[in-house]
Amino acid sequence: MLYLVGLGLGSFSDLTMKGYDVLKKCDYVYLDSYTSIFSEEGFKTLDIDGKCILPADREFVEQSSEIIDRAKNHDVAFLVVGDPLGATTHSDIILRAVEKNISYQIIHNASVITAVGCCGLQLYNFGATVSIPLWDEFGHPESFYDKIIMNMKSGFHTLCLLDIKVKERSLENILRDRKVYEPSRFMSCCEAVHQIVDVSNRKAEDQQSRKNAIITKSCIVICLSRLGCDNQKIVVSTISDINEAYLNPEKNGLNFGDPPHCMIIPGIIHELESIFLVARYRNDVDSQIFLPIFYTTQGNSENVLQICQDTIHLHNETVRIMQPTLDHT
Amino acid sequence: MLYLVGLGLGSFSDLTMKGYDVLKKCDYVYLDSYTSIFSEEGFKTLDIDGKCILPADREFVEQSSEIIDRAKNHDVAFLVVGDPLGATTHSDIILRAVEKNISYQIIHNASVITAVGCCGLQLYNFGATVSIPLWDEFGHPESFYDKIIMNMKSGFHTLCLLDIKVKERSLENILRDRKVYEPSRFMSCCEAVHQIVDVSNRKAEDQQSRKNAIITKSCIVICLSRLGCDNQKIVVSTISDINEAYLNPEKNGLNFGDPPHCMIIPGIIHELESIFLVARYRNDVDSQIFLPIFYTTQGNSENVLQICQDTIHLHNETVRIMQPTLDHT
Numbered sequence A, B: 001m002l003y004l005v006g007l008g009l010g011s012f013s014d015l016t017m018k019g020y021d022v023l024k025k026c027d028y029v030y031l032d033s034y035t036s037i038f039s040e041e042g043f044k045t046l047d048i049d050g051k052c053i054l055p056a057d058r059e060f061v062e063q064s065s066e067i068i069d070r071a072k073n074h075d076v077a078f079l080v081v082g083d084p085l086g087a088t089t090h091s092d093i094i095l096r097a098v099e100k101n102i103s104y105q106i107i108h109n110a111s112v113i114t115a116v117g118c119c120g121l122q123l124y125n126f127g128a129t130v131s132i133p134l135w136d137e138f139g140h141p142e143s144f145y146d147k148i149i150m151n152m153k154s155g156f157h158t159l160c161l162l163d164i165k166v167k168e169r170s171l172e173n174i175l176r177d178r179k180v181y182e183p184s185r186f187m188s189c190c191e192a193v194h195q196i197v198d199v200s201n202r203k204a205e206d207q208q209s210r211k212n213a214i215i216t217k218s219c220i221v222i223c224l225s226r227l228g229c230d231n232q233k234i235v236v237s238t239i240s241d242i243n244e245a246y247l248n249p250e251k252n253g254l255n256f257g258d259p260p261h262c263m264i265i266p267g268i269i270h271e272l273e274s275i276f277l278v279a280r281y282r283n284d285v286d287s288q289i290f291l292p293i294f295y296t297t298q299g300n301s302e303n304v305l306q307i308c309q310d311t312i313h314l315h316n317e318t319v320r321i322m323q324p325t326l327d328h329t
Helices: A017-025 A040-046 A056-063 A066-073 A091-099 A112-119 A143-153 A170-177 A189-205 A208-213 A239-248 A270-279 A306-323 B017-025 B039-046 B058-063 B068-074 B091-098 B110-118 B143-151 B171-175 B190-205 B208-211 B239-247 B271-277 B304-322
Strands: A004-008 A029-034 A053-056 A076-080 A103-105 A130-132 A158-162 A220-225 A231-239 A261-265 B001-006 B028-032 B055-056 B076-080 B104-107 B130-132 B159-161 B220-225 B232-239 B261-265
Touching: A004 A017, A004 A066, A004 A091, A017 A076, A017 A103, A017 A270, A017 B017, A029 A066, A053 B068, A066 A091, A091 A103, A112 A158, A112 A220, A112 A231, A112 A261, A112 B110, A130 A143, A130 A306, A143 A158, A143 A189, A143 A261, A143 A306, A143 B239, A158 B130, A189 A208, A189 A220, A189 A239, A189 A261, A189 B232, A220 A239, A220 A306, A231 A239, A231 A306, A270 B091, B001 B017, B001 B091, B017 B076, B017 B104, B028 B068, B055 B058, B068 B076, B068 B091, B076 B091, B091 B104, B110 B159, B110 B220, B110 B232, B110 B261, B130 B143, B130 B208, B143 B159, B143 B190, B143 B261, B143 B304, B159 B190, B190 B208, B190 B261, B220 B239, B220 B304, B232 B239, B232 B304
Parallel strands: A004 A076, A004 A103, A029 A053, A029 A076, A130 A158, B001 B076, B001 B104, B028 B055, B028 B076, B130 B159
Antiparallel strands: A158 A261, A220 A231, A220 A261, B159 B261, B220 B232, B220 B261
């Protein structure tokens, strides 16, 4: 039997009790190590009869048949961060199990796709999720941009999952067939915003793109780091202010938190959502880790709440202008 | 401190270990009973020092301040099915806590919004989620229909959450101010499909709607029941066959499983997704609870796999016709 066990978002304590029981009875336990920020150290804190955790990187999962082969006669658990079929999909390993007539079971868990609800935006108002890739020597793909525009035109929010590069090889090392891996890299919200600004600047020069709408610097962006972890952080700001923070990291004291990051470009922000986003200025609760912080370089401490509300208002106006006039003729 | 604890989808064993630890230390434990199919009996199986669970229905959560008041000086847990900020949103209770300067923490868990990935469709290919309301004496709202069309035009799948009516009053009892509640009702996929057919028939008579595309009877629909539970069921079929099953329940032996149900109207079904949807015909694995069953009234047992593949092909053609010709002039 093959068990695909969701680990949730933060630590091994986010494992469900059902998932924990599965681990206890399994003969082999593999950890999807290529999207994971979970440590094998943390795993040792789980009391599962001294079982070892076997790291499974992308190459191993895609190329080796070890997991599937062992699941034929043993109980095997494959641990995946988030939900096993959430942001990182593992349907290929399920299809391989089905082909070999091996039973499987999915133990669901929290995924970044629903946990983003903690920023106060309603999940019903999200369009399709996009991935923003790190630009490198292999290319500068920018299809994510048009997908965000498509959501904004419908008034929908866009969850942007940011690139994670683990065990990647440089072009040179691939060409020379050397198994030398680059250090792991996690894309930050600042980098993602900078790429958006880069595409926007190019689109702004193009008449047709201007007609089809572009993401302006006054648009709101919600930066989330370590979602669902104890040190989660939510910073609400504008494209302009985040890009400024990217260009002059030492100038402001803005800290976006540890990786991994993800990001939301909102569509129309509704009233209840707006109240949630600016709540940090209304009251100062003791433990604020789950509350968004509205960061703005404008105004002073006295009128900052008004500035935040005006910023959201301006964002909504920008999104409304993008929406096509409905043709009822 | 107020803890919003996600229960996950199936039973109390889906609680995370972190969530379980929170329950153990809390002074009061409330259960969101208006979207829940969890029983208080099940709760007794949890060993949390003989604590009682307090049922909290919609009226209580929205009108009483008991939960918030108690969270001022005590640790209070509010248990919500799925993720606390997933399909059923509880941001209002958080805002009330923030207003009264009460700290809160969210314990995330699996939600139907990500668990649908188990049918093999990629979550990246989903557009906005819609809710389909049960039609009754209060009205026949049909805005869900246009939202599904909007997603299909972009090639995106639509997750349809189906109505749950718990502790609702009839129009007569509301007018007479009688606190008499109707029996709980869970909308089935058959009912939802029947409402879609009803709207489609009306749209088909209207020239403008025809131009803007309608959901045809040959479109694929994926019916999911008790998602994430041990008795989960996934039936893949066409609008036509499901509607037939609704009109003649005794004629076919098709069983869609116990409530709650949810449903997917796919956009473009990609190849890997297609393989997953028809896998049930490729191999017969021992435990098939997580595998979709492709149900068709056409063909015989010999050519049924081909029929399924043709059905998906026809569905994709229908969706492609809906997609507007991109204007690049």
